Amino acid sequence: xxxxxxxxxxxxxxxxxxxxxxxxxxxxxxxxxxxxxxxxxxxxxxxxxxxxxxxxxxxxxxxxxxxxxxxxxxxxxxxxxxxxxxxxxxxxxxxxxxxxxxxxxxxxxxxxxxxxxxxxxxxxxxxxxxxxxxxxxxxxxxxxxxxxxxxxxxxxxxxxxxxxxxxxxxxxxxxxxxxxxxxxxxxxxxxxxxxxxxxxxxxxxxxxxxxxxxxxxxxxxxxxxxxxxxxxxxxxxxxxxxxxxxxxxxxxxxxxxxxxxxxxxxxxxxxxxxxxxxxxxxxxxxxxxxxxxxxxxxxxxxxxxxxxxxxxxxxxxxxxxxxxxxxxxxxxxxxxxxxxxxxxxxxxxxxxxxxxxxx
Amino acid sequence: xxxxxxxxxxxxxxxxxxxxxxxxxxxxxxxxxxxxxxxxxxxxxxxxxxxxxxxxxxxxxxxxxxxxxxxxxxxxxxxxxxxxxxxxxxxxxxxxxxxxxxxxxxxxxxxxxxxxxxxxxxxxxxxxxxxxxxxxxxxxxxxxxxxxxxxxxxxxxxxxxxxxxxxxxxxxxxxxxxxxxxxxxxxxxxxxxxxxxxxxxxxxxxxxxxxxxxxxxxxxxxxxxxxxxxxxxxxxxxxxxxxxxxxxxxxxxxxxxxxxxxxxxxxxxxxxxxxxxxxxxxxxxxxxxxxxxxxxxxxxxxxxxxxxxxxxxxxxxxxxxxxxxxxxxxxxxxxxxxxxxxxxxxxxxxxxxxxxxxx
Numbered sequence: 022x023x024x025x026x027x028x029x030x031x032x033x034x035x036x037x038x039x040x041x042x043x044x045x046x047x048x049x050x051x052x053x054x055x056x057x058x059x060x061x062x063x064x065x066x067x068x069x070x071x072x073x074x075x076x077x078x079x080x081x082x083x084x085x086x087x088x089x090x091x092x093x094x095x096x097x098x099x100x101x102x103x104x105x106x107x108x109x110x111x112x113x114x115x116x117x118x119x120x121x122x123x124x125x126x127x128x129x130x131x132x133x134x135x136x137x138x139x140x141x142x143x144x145x146x147x148x149x150x151x152x153x154x155x156x157x158x159x160x161x162x163x164x165x166x167x168x169x170x171x172x173x174x175x176x177x178x179x180x181x182x183x184x185x186x187x188x189x190x191x192x193x194x195x196x197x198x199x200x201x202x203x204x205x206x207x208x209x210x211x212x213x214x215x216x217x218x219x220x221x222x223x224x225x226x227x228x229x230x231x232x233x234x235x236x237x238x239x240x241x242x243x244x245x246x247x248x249x250x251x252x253x254x255x256x257x258x259x260x261x262x263x264x265x266x267x268x269x270x271x272x273x274x275x276x277x278x279x280x281x282x283x284x285x286x287x288x289x290x291x292x293x294x295x296x297x298x299x300x301x302x303x304x305x306x307x308x309x310x311x312x313x314x315x316x317x318x319x320x321x322x323x324x325x326x327x328x329x330x331x332x333x334x335x336x337x338x339x340x341x342x343x344x345x346x347x348x349x350x351x352x353x354x355x356x357x358x359x360x361x362x363x364x365x366x367x368x369x370x371x372x373x374x375x376x377x378x379x380x
Numbered sequence: 381x382x383x384x385x386x387x388x389x390x391x392x393x394x395x396x397x398x399x400x401x402x403x404x405x406x407x408x409x410x411x412x413x414x415x416x417x418x419x420x421x422x423x424x425x426x427x428x429x430x431x432x433x434x435x436x437x438x439x440x441x442x443x444x445x446x447x448x449x450x451x452x453x454x455x456x457x458x459x460x461x462x463x464x465x466x467x468x469x470x471x472x473x474x475x476x477x478x479x480x481x482x483x484x485x486x487x488x489x490x491x492x493x494x495x496x497x498x499x500x501x502x503x504x505x506x507x508x509x510x511x512x513x514x515x516x517x518x519x520x521x522x523x524x525x526x527x528x529x530x531x532x533x534x535x536x537x538x539x540x541x542x543x544x545x546x547x548x549x550x551x552x553x554x555x556x557x558x559x560x561x562x563x564x565x566x567x568x569x570x571x572x573x574x575x576x577x578x579x580x581x582x583x584x585x586x587x588x589x590x591x592x593x594x595x596x597x598x599x600x601x602x603x604x605x606x607x608x609x610x611x612x613x614x615x616x617x618x619x620x621x622x623x624x625x626x627x628x629x630x631x632x633x634x635x636x637x638x639x640x641x642x643x644x645x646x647x648x649x650x651x652x653x654x655x656x657x658x659x660x661x662x663x664x665x666x667x668x669x670x671x672x673x674x675x676x677x678x679x680x681x682x683x684x685x686x687x688x689x690x691x692x693x694x695x696x697x698x699x700x701x702x703x704x705x706x707x708x709x710x711x712x713x714x715x716x717x718x719x720x721x722x723x724x725x726x727x728x729x730x731x732x733x734x735x736x737x738x739x
Contacts, residue, residue, distance in 0.1 A: 022402070029403040029620060037400040040621050043381070044388040044574060046699045077576055079436050079616035082599045113598040209617055215403060217436055217576045217619030237596065239472045240441045257438035258568055260576030261388060262399050262621050340405045 023367050026342040027157045027187055027315040027355035029209040029216050032266065036213055036359075039269040040262040047261065053253035055264055060253075062271030066279055067204055068195035069222050074246040076219040077260040080186035080207030083219030085113050086241035087182045087203045088151075091227055093235035094118030096148040099140060099179070101132045101168070105158035105345040110151045110184050117236045122147070128346065129159050129317075131310035134167040141175055148230075149180040155188030158345040160306045160317030160353065165194050165201075173200040180230055186210055186219075191286040191314045191357050193279055202227045208263055211286070211314060211357040213270035217260040286313040289356045289365070296369040297354075300376060305351060314357035319350060324379050326350040329372065337371035382726050385701040386516045386546055386674040386714035388568040388575050391625065395572055395718075398628045399621040406620065412612035414623055419612075421630030425638055426563055426581050427554035433605040435578040436619040439545035439566030442578030444472050445600035446541045446562045447510075450586055452594035453477030455507040458499060458538070460491045460527070464517035464704040469510045469543050476595045481506070487705065488518050488676075490669035493526040500534055507589075508539040514547030517704040519665045519676030519712065524553050524560075532559040539589055545569055545578075550645040550673045550716045552638055561586045567622055570645070570673060570716040572629035576619040645672040648715045648724070655728040656713075659735060664710060673716035678709060683738050685709040688731065696730035 024031050045051045060073055067073060076082055088110075092098065097120045100111035111121045124140050126132050132152070141147065150172050155162045165183065172181045182203040185194055189204065190211030196204050202224040209216035223231075223243055231243065239245075245256040274282055290313035297304055297318045305317035320326050326343070330352065333339040344351025354368060383390050404410045419432055426432060435441055447469075451457065456479045459470035470480045483499050485491050491511070500506065509531050514521045524542065531540045541562040544553055548563065549570030555563050561583040568575035582590075582602055590602065598604075604615040633641055649672035656663055656677045664676035679685050685702070689711065692698040703710025713727060 022404070024403060024405060026405055026407075029406060029617060031403055037402065041396040041400040043396065044383060044390055044568070045381070046383060046385055046701075047388060047575070048385075048701070049693070049699060077436075077438050078441065078599065079618070081616040082437065082441075085599045116598045116601075117596045207617070209403070215619070215621050216406070216617040217622065237476045239475045240437060240444045240600075242475075257440040258388060258566070258575040259438070260574070260619060260622070262574050263576065263619070266621075334408070340408060342405075342407070 023339045023364055025354050025364065025368055026340055027353055027357065030213065030355060030358040032213055032215065033270070033359050036266045036270050039265040040215065042265045044261055047258050048254060055268055056253040059264055059267050059271060062275050063220055065275050066190050067222050068279070069197045071196065071222045071224045072247060072250070073220065073222045074243060074250060075255065075259070076221060076241065077217065077255070077257065078219050079216055080205060080219050081109065082241060083205035083207065083221045084110055084184055086221050086243060087205055088114050088117055088119065089236040089238040089241055090243045091149060091180055091182070091203065091230040091234050092117065092119050093233065095120055097122065098149045098151055099124055099144070099147045101137065101150065101152040102126060103132065103153055103156035103159060103161055103163065104128055106156055106184060107153045110153065114151065129161060129305050130307050131161050131163045132168055134164060134171045137168055138171045141171065145175065146177070147179045149182055151182050154183050154185040154194055155192060155312050155314055157187040157315055160312045160315045161310050162188060162192060162312045166199050169199040169201055180226060187314055190274065191282065193283050196222060208267060212267065213273070213358040214266040215263050217263045218267070286357065289360055289362065290316065292362050293354055293356050293365050296365055300369050300373045314355070316354045316356065317344070318352050320352060321376065321380060324376060326352060328379070329375050332375055333371050337367070339368055339371050341368065382698045382723055384713050384723065384727055385699055386712055386716065389572065389714060389717040391572055391574065392718050395625045395629050398624040399574065401624050403620055406617050407613060414627055415612040418623055418626050418630060421626070421634050422579055424634050425549050427638070428556045428581050430555065430581045430583045431606060431609070432579065432581045433602060433609060434614065434618070435580060435600065436576065436614070436616065437578050438575055439564060439578050440468065441600060442564035442566065442580045443469055443543055445580050445602060446564055447473050447476055447478065448595040448597040448600055449602045450508060450539055450541070450562065450589040450593050451476065451478050452592065454479055456481065457508045457510055458483055458503070458506045460496065460509065460511040461485060462491065462512055462515035462518060462520055462522065463487055465515055465543060466512045469512065473510065488520060488664050489666050490520050490522050491527055493523060493530045496527055497530045500530065504534065505536070506538045508541055510541050513542050513544040513553055514551060514671050514673055516546040516674055519671045519674045520669050521547060521551060521671045525558050528558040528560055539585060546673055546716070549633065550641065552642050555581060567626060571626065572632065572717040573625040574622050576622045577626070645716065648719055648721065649675065651721050652713055652715050652724050655724055659728050659732045673714070675713045675715065676703070677711050679711060680735065680739060683735060685711060687738070688734050691734055692730050696726070698727055698730050700727065
């Protein structure tokens, strides 16, 4: 199978092998060393000195942790909404009684820093701004450096919390240099690891908010994570096989370094976009904000998208993702983590054959 | 290593091998078949027709899901507290603003059904009763059938929610026959699977409570889990390697059947208890309520427990657990899931040699 969805992603053999290691004591020295190594590796790609925690949950749990640990019911937040996952970030906040103001961006577009500045000025003050780094549902990457600068220029500056689940590890976002407070990522995306772990970094400004935050929390309480983290443990039993996997995949990523990892993703994404246009597909995301981890496209008019996806799966063993919005017949191709040009060649060969046959 | 803590537990080779399978699409037919098979296998051991969900979290996340999906701030609940994990169940409820009445039981003892009946009568009414089936911190199993009967005999009967994390899969607790509403379990205990998944069953009475429950929830929202569960999917990306593992381990357990699995745990626990007494240890749990999944013991007076645990680890490769209460010098031996008499022989041989040397 050629799994080309935007996560879970295929894993290298060394990573798969690591997952079949026997279980260990999560309160003993072997786990403590493993935890320390994984956190150190993550830190290279988060580019932060802030606290960094590994939670046993999917990425959505990390998004909920960001909210529950910093906010109280009634707090005002601005949510920059580019699609399904921006919507999710704001919806979680609403569930906790947080007062959400939406900055809805046209699908397929990135957020405009000037528009964000205007919203903050006219509709503020806000306790926090919630932004998606890379919107998986539309294949759009936000201009995070410029957006972060706008947020930090406010006085007082709202907390800046970023869902970087489908971007970080492939698309750089130097947290400390850009002044971001909370960053959430997920193991099954660019990290060449299986699903089941969320990562969350937490700045000193976020800790100050934590002291005031009245949203209820226990499993995702970062105060507990901090206490246990000091001895390289986790409050609850951690997802050990995913830690084993990350130890191996992060070693590979750290050896390559963030610059080269980013360049590799830029190149494979360019290769994917060229392939889309070659077979007659239309790139969904606007030029200038196209994601280097996932490409969204529409097929030529008259072609039934769901038939193409089904036949790619059944006849070619290629699994691409559908769109998340039923109003758009979208195909999404994941190209994060462990992926080669040959993997994409197979996609476009199959797609090209099917399109010729069906048009 | 001979990992003899009460979870994570050692896994059979077939299960370890299954975890190194390549990732699949969590929105495709292969995962849907896997999900259906895992839920069907769990159902055999939950002994319920209720809805049953697999959450990507540790067991504690499942406990939080039980509370957040059924209760509102201010609701009154009775928590039957036998130790660390009973305390945790009530603490989670308190964090959500639930009004907790504690029924504290002497450490090492089980809850007395007559005392529970008296509490419910004198201190009620309660919206829910929270009980631990098997208290890992003291090696005590509660008389769940009698306790459940007391709760269900109330009019109106409170919801009965049971943390069965360290018991279920080894110690039977037929949910429907005994009238239990919510049962929580965890993959790394008796299920011969790795950590990273919690299981939660949810009765029709629990769904009626859900409709009224105002605690905030998103990641652990069972309404979302029910919607996705209808097509054998999960709302967020599931912990795939743990699903692969469970598919194999549950097939082994289902082939053996709940009666034989229970008998096997009874026998290995008897074997462990005999071993403890043979080397001069004292069983911590009172007679009649000793757990079949974990044995707590104290060593003869004058022996430094932490030295014994350290030397067992360093010189014999045997990892037992310490106590969770600093006021008691306790050793805990896990014997759930994949464990043989030979594994326990090694523990007692090592312990016996060390005790002779140290006394």
